[in-house]
Amino acid sequence: MEVKLANRVKALTPSATLAITAKAKELKAAGYDIIGLGAGEPDFNTPQHIIDAATRSMNEGHTKYTPSAGLPALKEEISKKFKRDQGLEYTVNEIMVASGAKHALYTLFQVLLNDGDEVIIPTPYWVSYPEQVKLAGGVPVYIEGYEKNEFKITPDQLEGAITDKTKALILNSPSNPTGMIYTKDELAALGRICLEKDIFIVSDEIYEKLIYGGHQHISIAQLSPELKAQTIIINGVSKSHSMTGWRIGYAAGNSEIIKAMTNLASHSTSNPTTTAQYGAIAAYSGSQDEVEKMRKAFEERLNTIYEALIAIPGVTCLKPQGAFYLFPNVQKAAEQTGYSTVDEFSTALLEEAKVAVVPGSGFGAPKNIRLSYATSLDLLEAAIARMKEFVEKKTK
Structure with missing residues (x-):
């Protein structure tokens, strides 16, 4: 039987964030040391008092x-x-x-x-x-x-x-x-x-x-x-x-x-x-203390890695004022390393430097990439170091 999908779904564009995450997971499952910066979620667990309230609600019927x-x-x-x-x-x-x-x-x-x-x-x-x-x-x-x-x-x-x-x-x-x-x-x-x-x-x-x-x-x-x-x-x-x-x-x-x-x-x-x-x-x-604790952690990460990111040759970036993403312009870095598009540059970063970022084309900004700093400071610093080494090694 021939499957004829509805026209409304035929025009959909697959999620860029989910695509890069899937590729990163595939490489990680194959044994590669991948640092993923594509996550759109905090890396902290839900505050305990919220978990307790949910558990209590179930026990109460x-x-x-x-x-x-x-x-x-x-x-x-x-x-x-x-x-x-x-x-x-x-x-x-x-x-x-x-x-x-x-x-x-x-x-x-x-x-x-x-x-x-x-x-x-x-x-x-x-x-x-x-x-x-x-x-x-x-x-x-x-x-x-x-x-x-x-x-x-x-x-x-x-x-x-x-x-x-x-x-x-x-x-x-x-x-x-x-x-x-x-x-x-x-x-x-x-x-x-x-x-x-x-x-x-x-x-x-x-x-x-x-x-x-x-x-x-x-x-x-x-x-x-x-x-x-x-x-x-x-x-x-x-x-x-x-x-x-x-x-x-x-x-x-x-x-x-x-x-x-x-x-x-x-x-x-x-x-x-x-x-x-x-x-x-x-x-x-309940208490909002954990919300502020997470916010402070994100701000510390941002302030720690921002200078290292903009020190990468060919990379410029406005310092974010909120959320937990960096959105650097890497068009020049891509050109310097021999790639015609930032999408190709992002794929090479994943396959060669083992750093997963999300190409900006999925957000309507093809010169940029999105990096999430919703991960540990050690991993963030390691990822930026890998990116810098990758660009410097491949710059022609």
């Missing part, structure tokens, strides 16, 4: 279905978190808990977009944004965030990209992959245009707790009631509390949109995993 939008108690804790951290007021009817922030985004695009609706995506972008937009029948419209502008888009660029088909703008601050953060003034300028043109703002704030160098995370929804009404915030506990495998994320925004997302979830996932929701309640209601 909380192993059944929950409401599709999540446990009311969890939504209450998320509401308190918004109030505590950003002064934002969200009722439980304006919050939907999902099976990870990725699922929250996917569900949002499914209920927001009609065929042909355009979504503006600044580059560099997280790899799943364009694919999720396409799966919902939407059309990704890219605006290049230039390195000279810290990879951030300008109001003029945004205004020039808007058409009568534009439905939404995606903002990711702090950014994956660049680690850059939009300032209050920059957000206000972009927000004014979104209000004037009546387009939604999808604000992905999953890295909000990982901020360095005295920088500050500000949600565009904080700037005015009008912007809050037009913004859907996406967040979760994956990065902040090292709970990637628990798969708990959420969306907050217009109650009509949240209701539609809840209805869709009721026919797809039924509800987020019950035990994980009890863990997330503990994550937000």
Whole structure:
């Protein structure tokens, strides 16, 4: 029997991060000493009080279905978190808990977009944004965030990209992959245009707790009631509390949109995993000391390896302000070592230097690579040393 796949999946681009991870695992299984810098998750275990709360919930019999939008108690804790951290007021009817922030985004695009609706995506972008937009029948419209502008888009660029088909703008601050953060003034300028043109703002704030160098995370929804009404915030506990495998994320925004997302979830996932929701309640209601401890560790790693990275011939890099990625421009290093593309350079790094990085082409930035510093300092220093030796040895 001939298998005819749906057209919607034929156009999907495989995840660059998962592809490099699979190749690295293959080489590691073959006995090679691979240092992987592709991870998009903290290398710390989930804080013990969260694990204990989840275990307790199971022992107490909380192993059944929950409401599709999540446990009311969890939504209450998320509401308190918004109030505590950003002064934002969200009722439980304006919050939907999902099976990870990725699922929250996917569900949002499914209920927001009609065929042909355009979504503006600044580059560099997280790899799943364009694919999720396409799966919902939407059309990704890219605006290049230039390195000279810290990879951030300008109001003029945004205004020039808007058409009568534009439905939404995606903002990711702090950014994956660049680690850059939009300032209050920059957000206000972009927000004014979104209000004037009546387009939604999808604000992905999953890295909000990982901020360095005295920088500050500000949600565009904080700037005015009008912007809050037009913004859907996406967040979760994956990065902040090292709970990637628990798969708990959420969306907050217009109650009509949240209701539609809840209805869709009721026919797809039924509800987020019950035990994980009890863990997330503990994550937000309990001590945040471990969150700060992890943040400090990431900042120490960044400050330790950054100078070594930019000392590699042909490598330049803006110092990240948040998240846990470095996003260096290695185009010159690639050319110096005899490779015509950064993708080829990245493959050679893996096969010859035994260092796994993610090519920037998967993020819409083909001159760059993404390095995660969510691994031990010893491994990071060893990886940078291998990269330097590789470039210096092969430079022609």
